[in-house]
Amino acid sequence: MKIDMKILKELMLIHGVSGRERAVAKRIEEMITPYVDWVKYDAMGNLICFKKGSSPDAKKLMLAGHMDEIGFLVTSIDDKGYIHSSPIGGIHYVSAAYSNVRFEDGTVGVIVPEANFGNNFGADKFVIDIGATSKKETEKKVKVGDFAAPVSHLQHLTGSFWSGRPFDDRIGCAIMVHSAMELKDCKNDTYFVFTVQEEVGCRGSKTSAYAIMPDYSLAFDVTGSGDGPKARPMAVSLGRGAAVKVKDSSVICDQGFVSLLMDLAKERKIAAQLEILEGGGTDTCSMQTAGAGSRATAISVPTRYIHSNNETISKKDYDASIALTVALLETDLSKVEF
Amino acid sequence: MDAKKLLEALGSVTTVSGFEERGHGQVKEILAPYFDEIAPAGVAGLACISRCGKENAPLVLIDGHLDEIGLIVTDIKDDGLLTVGSLGGIDRRTLTGERFIVHANEPLFAVTVKKPYCMMNGNEQRKTPSMEDLRLFTGKTKEELTALGVKVGTTIGYEKNYFSLSDDLFFGPSLDNAAAAVAGTLAVEMLKGKELGCDIALLLSSQEESFGAGFKTGAFSLDPDEIFVVDVDLGNTPETDKNKTVTVGEGPSVALSVQTDKAMTRSVIDIAKAKEIPCQPVLNVKSTGTNASAVPFLMGGIPCAVVSIPLKYMHTPAEGISMKDLENTGKLLAAYIEERYGVKEAE
Secondary structure, eight states: OOOOSHHHHHHHTSOOBTTOOHHHHHHHHHHHGGGSSEEEEOTTOOEEEEEOOSSTTOOEEEEEEEOOBOEEEEEEEOTTSOEEEEEESOOOHHHHTTEEEEETTSOEEEEEEOTTOTTOOSGGGEEEEOSOSSHHHHHTTOOTTOEEEEOOEEEEOSTTEEEEEOHHHHHHHHHHHHHHHHOSOOOSEEEEEEESOOTTTSHHHHHHHHHHOOSEEEEEEEEOOSOSTTOOOOSOOTTSOEEEEEEOSSOBOOHHHHHHHHHHHHHTTOOEEEEEOSSOOOTHHHHHTSTTOOEEEEEEEEOBSTTSTTEEEEHHHHHHHHHHHHHHHTSOGGGOOO | OOHHHHHHHHHHSOOBTTOTHHHHHHHHHHHGGGOSEEEEETTTEEEEEEOOSOTTOOEEEEEEOOOBOEEEEEEEOTTSOEEEEEESOOOGGGSTTOEEEEESSSEEEEEEOOOOGGGSOHHHHHOOOOTTTOEEEOSOOHHHHHHTTOOTTOEEEEOOOOEESSSSEEEETTHHHHHHHHHHHHHHHHTTTSOBSSEEEEEEOSOTTTTOHHHHHHHHHHOOSEEEEEEEEEBOOTTSOGGGSBOTTSOOEEEESTTSOHHHHHHHHHHHHHTTOOOEEEEOOSOOSSGGGGGGGSTTOOOEEEEEEEEBSTTSTTEEEEHHHHHHHHHHHHHHHHHHHBOOOOO
């Protein structure tokens, strides 16, 4: 299969801060509908797409990638027209300083720290400047309760490396969309679930997993790597393949499912590496513990500078993740002994 | 049955938090003689069930978590040294000087790498080693380790040595929470031959020491009517605050907490009094620090009591309990179940 960056880029450029994922969902719905049996939304806004499995004892497999990105929520506007905000998700204020932000309606601004902020990089030291000179002028474009996000972009670096935002987690969504497209023989009853509000506590996956009650679950997300400059030691590197999650700070994955994915990767000659992420959680945990529980793990894309404006990935890992996902979807899980 | 033997047998099974399935076969074999059936329940849990023979009988669930604290390999360095992370709240002070077992295809010994004490400056001597700096030495090269099945995600545990300090005091690793499994089994044994109106499930749940996935899912799949969470409680030792600990040898603790059911807990304490079983009511107002934390959010909420075995030196390779406390925990569970679900003969 030949995968280009088109779908990923398109998804990355759509505005969709936690709680405001509708535009992302609509575009994914258009992309995936021809390849699945039905799509629906639940009350929280999770997009659930189903494809029936060909196995006579088809198991329920839930895939989850979150549509939301981190951003800012407008809390007040001062007399000079500056916008005060609070972070939605784990905003990295060092990275946010002096960057461009965009509101849902397209209004752009810059987020700047106040003078003499010292080492205090917190939400209260930052304002968004949209160039207005009074509260009244700002309020014509931006209201309390509006959402902004750092301006999205994607650029090619050297070799297989790309940087931009938000890879977290449009890359997970794109892997799922491509997998649905590439899939030839869907063996399991597969739910492609594009979840909401992961960045604020894995909320969308909690309700959707509870409604589906899968036998097997697989999350798609980014993970850290140990190969960034002075990075915390981690046995994951960019370009070494899809990362199969063993553990993160919210979940210990099912060993059988992890081994199955690693064996599949070996058999199909897909690059894969084992991942332990020491800081950070994913939708995996909510799927593992829904109802009577499921065998859960995640396929992660090794990423440097997560939650910054220039998250960086290797396309090799993106390709490997799609290939490994397709291989799994074409494996009859009812025939696998654990 | 010999409770000490059973405790040593169960404690010796490798069930590091999150990787409990490795020990399922052995646990089933050890407990099979005491139960009607043993089946998987929830995430990596085992439900050991004792049936009363009546249809649609209510179910009393006794939860005793199966997992133990341990370490996990996070990387194999080029020189063969292992970097590790913790699974559960391991006491880092115990890490140096201890012999560990790497759970590879065959068990491998490992020791922690450490600068000699006499070469450390005063600050270094006083410092507890950080997890990030810790390296484990197995005497093998990276290639040898890989061939033996060691990889990112392989678990590591304390070496399992058990010993008695007196007839009553029994020591060793992972009594948290093998003791609970034994207490539950004792209760089922004590109730053998008695006519009951309930089934009993001893749920050996996974991940209590880490993320709690096992209890929530196991309990959900069993759909019980009442729950006993059985765990260990902090036993007092000379350096601990008497008000925050319980006394080893004075019976199981019974938690009074927002997480426990008032009527059920009261009834447990009353029955202990009536049957002269020693027990220690303790206040754990906000949280019991056990699987009971999940009970208020479980389905519609289920009555729950927390009964714990006092234990010294928690999360070290030398945890210690009183066998008398263990037996009394079994007795108390059995007495409650008999009182509430026993079929009384018509007079």
